[in-house]
Amino acid sequence: MSARLLDGQALAARMQQEIRPQVAEFTRRRGRPPGLAIVLVGQDPASEVYVGHKLKAGTEIGFRADLNRLPETATLDETLALVQRLNREEVYDGILVQSPLPKSMGAGAGITVFDAIDPSKDVDGLTAVNVGKLVQNRAALISCTPAGIIELLERERIPIAGQRAVVIGRSDIVGKPMALLLLQRDATVTICHSKTPNLAEVCREADILVAAVGRAAMVTTDFVKPGAVVIDVGVNRVSDRPTVELLYPKGHRRRAVFEKNGSLLVGDVHPAVAELASALTPVPGGVGPLTITMLMMNTLRAAHARVAR
Ligand code: NDP
Numbered sequence: 568m569s570a571r572l573l574d575g576q577a578l579a580a581r582m583q584q585e586i587r588p589q590v591a592e593f594t595r596r597r598g599r600p601p602g603l604a605i606v607l608v609g610q611d612p613a614s615e616v617y618v619g620h621k622l623k624a625g626t627e628i629g630f631r632a633d634l635n636r637l638p639e640t641a642t643l644d645e646t647l648a649l650v651q652r653l654n655r656e657e658v659y660d661g662i663l664v665q666s667p668l669p670k671s672m673g674a675g676a677g678i679t680v681f682d683a684i685d686p687s688k689d690v691d692g693l694t695a696v697n698v699g700k701l702v703q704n705r706a707a708l709i710s711c712t713p714a715g716i717i718e719l720l721e722r723e724r725i726p727i728a729g730q731r732a733v734v735i736g737r738s739d740i741v742g743k744p745m746a747l748l749l750l751q752r753d754a755t756v757t758i759c760h761s762k763t764p765n766l767a768e769v770c771r772e773a774d775i776l777v778a779a780v781g782r783a784a785m786v787t788t789d790f791v792k793p794g795a796v797v798i799d800v801g802v803n804r805v806s807d808r809p810t811v812e813l814l815y816p817k818g819h820r821r822r823a824v825f826e827k828n829g830s831l832l833v834g835d836v837h838p839a840v841a842e843l844a845s846a847l848t849p850v851p852g853g854v855g856p857l858t859i860t861m862l863m864m865n866t867l868r869a870a871h872a873r874v875a876r
Pocket of ligand 1: 740780854856
């Protein structure tokens with residue numbers, strides 16, 4: 568069997584077309600575009616790329632999307648002060664603080680900073696208020712990556728209710744909200760993590776398998792029941808040739824990408840899984856573009872909710 572590719576890039580493009588007129592209408596009525604403020608602390612190369620994509624997509628759709636940079640040496644207090652200023656600024660409907668924050672800020676810095684965001688502007692759905700609402704199934708602003716995956720499953724008419732779903736990863740931003748969203752749609756959900764025994768065996772029970780780990784090609788065919796739907800969230804940059812040669816046979820088009828760029832983005836799911844799964848999200852071009860689109864949807868939603876207050 569060769570898996571149907573779930574084209575997140577194409578769906579993201581369609582969704583962006585759908586929201587474009589709504590953004591224009593908001594701008595016309597309110598005399599300003601919906602506004603997104605992104606906070607980037609330090610110069611993590613991956614974060615620079617993600618933030619660049621978010622700013623570009625936002626601007627193209629008609630949002631006001633501004634980057635607020637702080638240096639690597641910024642303190643927690645300085646970061647909190649910036650978030651509090653953005654909370655007060657009327658032009659911003661959404662605030663996103665890009666993870667990870669510099670290690671020097673301390674282990675709990677992320678939660679402290681997220682919790683400082685006004686919940687009505689929390690377009691990443693990470694404040695305690697929005698996480699609590701998600702648990703109670705009354706959330707308005709939900710973490711973008713899992714929300715994008717649900718959008719993809721629903722638009723691709725992949726049944727969720729009554730299915731066995733396994734989520735590998737329990738982060739606040741992907742794994743936990745993913746599991747909750749699947750549960751709310753009546754899947755029977757198992758969450759796995761680094762301490763789960765017999766991981767492959769547990770994963771083989773899944774009709775829907777979501778891999779959000781951050782380990783290149785970890786999910787091999789051993790993890791997948793034939794016919795399962797596999798969602799690959801992981802984004803891993805691989806730059807060593809032996810690994811690339813192990814993953815992709817000679818002549819594979821991804822080898823050419825590696826030769827050109829000197830590295831390759833690889834998901835958590837091994838390419839051989841495509842022969843076993845019924846449907847699979849590619850990396851790149853699967854979950855990533857949907858994450859960005861859901862950020863825009865959340866910003867527009869936040870903008871509408873704020874002006875309605
Ligand atoms: P985290 O590092 O926060 O979480 C990783 C999770 O994987 C943890 O729960 C960890 O378990 C678990 N894990 C690690 N090793 C293993 C293992 N050997 N077996 C089973 N579970 C394991 O990562 P994120 O959730 O933030 O991101 C996960 C991946 O998704 C990353 O590659 C990230 O780049 C990508 N990502 C992609 C996005 C997109 O838009 N495409 C958006 C967000 C993330 P434990 O809790 O026990 O440590």
